[in-house]
Amino acid sequence: MVFVKEEIEENSSEPEPWRIIKHEEQTELIERKEESEELSEVKEESEELSEVKEESEELREVKEESEELSEVKEESEELREVKEESEELREVEEESEELREVEEESEELREVEEESEELSEVKEKSEELREVKEESEELREVEEESEELREVKEESEELREVKEEHCVKPGEKPLSCSKTKNKFLKKRKEKPINL
Template identity: 85%
Template sequence: MKHTEDPEEQRELMEVKEESEELREVKEESEELREVKEESEELREVKEESEELREVKEESEELREVKEEREELREVKEEREELREVKEEHHVKPGEKPLCRSKTKNKCLKKRRAKKSFTCTQCGNSYRTKQNLERHMIVHTGEKPHTCDQCGKSFTCKQNLERHMIVHTGEKPYTCDQCGKSFTQKVNLENHMRAHTGEKPHTCDQCGKSLTRLKTLKEHMMIHTGEKPHTCGQCGKSFTHKLSLENHMRVHTGEKPHTCDQCGKSFTQLKTLKEHMMIHTGEKPHTCDQCGKSFTHKVSIENHMRVHTGEKPHTCDQCGKSFTQLKTLKEHRMIHTGEKPHTCGQCGKSFTHKGSLEIHMRVHTGEKLFKCDQCRKSFSSKQYLEIHMRIHTGEKPYECSHCDKRFSQSSNLKMHEKIHSGQTLLKVS
């Protein structure tokens, strides 16, 4: 007799199979996400290395210019020495006709040209060897004969190509003996070592600020000049740094390459992701030295310090009221403009603040998150709970300026003060 499987067992087996399939899909998605993260990290490293190579190129160009200047100075010295020798050779003796100065100079120039027989037809520079002249001509022709077989990028000289190849091989032969970090170029290691030594050899002649890198100094100088060479092609906004423009472009593209591995939330900047990660770790590195309160972000502690200093730098140009935060001023201005950008999708009621809309939505959902630990009564907002708690504590923070009578709520104080002002309180029948 053929055994018939129980339908219930079949259904359970099917569910188990479906769950296994779902688990496999989740696993595949996690693996894909991990691969994407790795690729993003590799791309970032390549980008950093490209930036390092660019810096090396700039420093090499500066070094080349210094070498050329030294060579020119050396040649000038040689010319002066030759002229001096010629003068001594043709020293005017009594009764002799003096040698013309122009003839002396021409003789020296001919002598020098004999040493430098290869001259550029474009700019007139002369070189001792044909090879040096050929290398120089690339400046005028724009020729880049040395091409990378990995990515197709071309270079003017073989040495630059060899430096570039390290990007593809991943080779980092220069290692810091302090922290173990490795670099592709010797000059990058030298710059890095300043992080340990504290050396800052590049000083701003405008404000005296010192920096570790020449590149950073150049970027810093733009603060004084007001130069913003990197402009967005979408909205025309300009930036001092290329990286700032790249981050800004994500506003237009919607790209958010930095993803939290805890909750999956994505961000446009790595810095923002790092700050977000503190929510999961509970890290609050910025502590107030006045009251000991800690904060996740530096800007939060800066705003908090104004509680102690009483500073209110943001002033309303309509009524003169001042605020500690720019955000609070912007929200306050809506009182004057009448703007209420946050609208309830259930009843159409509008609010100035997003938080007010969120509290209002609890009227529709019936949600009451804030519970009294004395009587277990629940409230839709923290503010309502705080007002309620005064019943238990007996606190009456609002005092009448006329008769010293106290109230638990500001609305009750306002109603009471109408008695003193002579205003009639209308009864609703």
């Protein structure tokens, strides 16, 4: 055993082939380890890039949704404006309808005023006709009274003539004159006089 040990110690100055192989294997292992680490880093970077890509995709989707929401908001604003305009138009239509009703009422009032004016004119004419009728009635009464007075005057003239004829005759009594007068008055009573 001692001998083997010494032999090993004597030959230790020269590298043995298995040591070289081992060293190469270690170097290869180190390189593989480094490659593995690099691969791991690349994988991590790839995963990070994948995550970044996913986040970017999510951001793109969020941006698209934001744009869609913005469009929806704009459309909603347009709809609100359209609704407001529609409401204003409805109010204008209501005001127009009210104005039309007011115009119709005004027209009716104008017609009523015209009818009232016509009625007033008719009333005035009726009043004038009534006055004319009253004046005509008064005139008729005056004419009748005038006619009666004329008749009375004629009768009085006849009476005077009769009186002269009968009362002035010579040789007659004055009483006969009064008889003649009574006879004439009796005749006169048969004709009523409206005064």
